[in-house]
Every structure is written in C-alpha cells, then in structure tokens.
Amino acid sequence: MPVMPLPARLFRPALWLLLLGFAAGCAASAGSNAGYLLEQDYQRMNNAQLTAYEQELSDEVARVSGSGAGNTSVGIGLGSWGHHGGFGLGVGQTLDGGGGAAIMELYERRDAVRGEMRRRGLLPAAAN
Secondary structure (H helix, E strand, C coil): CCCCCCCHHHHHHHHHHHHHHHHHHHHHHHCCCHHHHHHCCHHHCCHHHHHHHHHHHHHHHHHHHHHCCCCEEEEEEEEEECCEEEEEEEEEECCCCCCCHHHHHHHHHHHHHHHHHHHCCCCCCCCC
16 A cells, blocks of 8 residues: 655644654753763872862763653654555653763762762762
8 A cells, every 4th residue: 555645734833843752852862871880990090180089070960860850752753545645743751850870970979079088189088
C-alpha cells in the first residue's frame, strides 16, 4: 500500500512540530556534564586548574540537584490510513529529583577534590 503524501494544508504545521520536537530533543540531550567532570584526573591538575575544577563540580551539583527533573523524551509520529493522514508529537519527563547515582558520585568527587585542596593549602583545614 503506497504512503499517502501529507496534505498541503498540514505540511507547514507538521514541519513546525517536527522542528519543535527536534529542538526539544536537543535541549533534553544537552543535559548533564557529570560524565565529563568525573573522568578528570584532579590529582594531576595544577592549583589553578584544581580550583576551577572544584567550582565546576559545585556548579554541576547545584544544577543537577536543583533541577528537580530527570529524563526527558520526545517522540514524533507520522502516518496515514487510507485517505487520512496524521501526525503527532509527544514529550515526556520523569521527575526523580535529579541524577540519582550521578549526583552521589559528584558529591564524593567534590569532597575528594576539596580534600586535595586542603592538602595543598588551597582551603583551610576542615573544622572538627
């Protein structure tokens, strides 16, 4: 059965929805920087790099823990049946309070980096 072309009057709205869905998908995939940050070897960084790295970790912890959003997914569907055509766009978002295991790894890494900064004299000793 041949696929029926989308009627001309629906082409422009369908194109806009497709572009909107694509933009939403790109925005959702921009997501977390946690993987990149956790791959870094902070023990080989100089003092300036270590200080900047600690700030990046703190910013990422604040962003992930304050977002309140988990995963976002976008779905687009086009179809036809007989003489009828249609399209759809769906966006779903799970609210799980952030990155779960990733946020814990970020906290642990930030604590380790701060320990290294104390060892190097870049931060005052922790109060007991």
